Every structure is written in structure tokens, then in C-alpha cells.
Amino acid sequence: MTEPRDAENHHLIGGILCLDFANTLYGHTKSIHEYLFDYRDLVLWSRHAGILSQQKVGTLLSKGEQVPAESEAVFRYAIQLRETIFRVFASLTHDEAPQEGDIAKLHQAWLESEAHSKLLPTDDGYAMEWEEREAIDSMLWRITRSAVELLTSDESKHVKQCGRCDWLFVDRSRNKSRRWCSMDACGNRVKMARRYGREKQAP
Secondary structure, three states: OOOOOHHHOOOOOOOOHHHHHHOOEEOOOOOOEEOOOOHHHHHHHHHHOOOOOHHHHHHHHHHHHHOHHHHHHHHHHHHHHHHHHHHHHHHHHOOOOOOHHHHHHHHHHHHHHHOOEEEEEEOOEEEEEEOOOOOOOHHHHHHHHHHHHHHOOHHHHHEEEOOOOOOEEEOOOOOOOOOOOOHHHHHHHHHHHHHHHHHHHOO
16 A cells, blocks of 8 residues: 655645645745655645545546656646745735735736636536646646635735744634644644743753
8 A cells, every 4th residue: 555645644724725735845945844746746735635536636647647748847837836825925924015026927827727717607606617627737727716816805814824834824713813833733842842941941
């Protein structure tokens, strides 16, 4: 039995798809831990994040193997998109305006992804649905839409960065006082460090 790859064990703490994707690198300035190393990881992470079904995973992995140069290009673009999304929302957490170049890149990615959508009737009316669902870059369309929807929503005001690591999340706590990506991870580590410091200083 194949051991799960890191992409399949990634902690989804962002509260929204685009931030979870931005968090697939732990340490954007230091590259402490990378979760995505190739197109296969991108596909497996997309299943882990709920973008792809198991059937779609098999289809995309097979297609990726048939066109290795194209799948590698999709992966490189995905990493560029991830870093753009990270920079945009990290800027907001510091009350800074994102760089115009990053906004332009995100806008262009959105235009290209929305070109694959179509207004279709549903039981409740109409909805934008994706065409060409088995395109090898289809997972990136949803990630891009998620980023633009967050950026243009009121929730963009509640995007925060962990007080210990650089992961991003939407603070949906009642009093908007969340400080850590996860209390089980960074929160507890900070508490333990403070406790150790107090004990070390005690007579």
C-alpha cells in the first residue's frame, strides 16, 4: 500500500479554498516545508481539498502522464498562482494594499479561468458551471474563483496570518480574536514556549 504524500496530509485550516492553497508552502520566505512537488501532488491535494473526485483524480493523473510537458507547465503555473494569492492576502493582513502587479496577475488568471465557465439552468434557476471539467488545469479554475470571491467580499477584512507561522486563515470566531492557524499546532507551541520561559526564570 502506497504511503500518503504530504499533499494528502496538508492541514486545511484556511477556512476557504484559496487560502488553503496558499498554505501549501509552510514558510514562503524561508521554504520551511513544501507540500507540492509536482503535478501529481497538485492533483492529490485537489482531491484532499474537495475539488476533485476520486474518478477525476485517476483521469487527470492519466492525462498528465500522457502530456508530461503540459502537466509540468500547469504545475509551474500553479505555484506562481499560489504565491500571487499568498502575497495578495498577506498584504491585507498587514493593512497594506497588494502590489498592482499581483492584482493584475490574479485578474488575468480569473479571466482565463472564467472563460471555461458557462451559465446553465439548474433546479433552482441558473448557475455558473465549469465546462471541460477534465482539463488538466481545471482545479486551478476553482482556486482562482475562490481568491477573487474572497478578495471582493467583506470577509477579506477578516483574513489573518498566524501569529507564529505564515499561514493565512479567515477569522470566523465570534469576537474575531483568533490568533493561530491551529490551537493544536502553533497555539500550543507558543504556550509551551512561554511556560518554559517562565519556569526557566523562576528562582
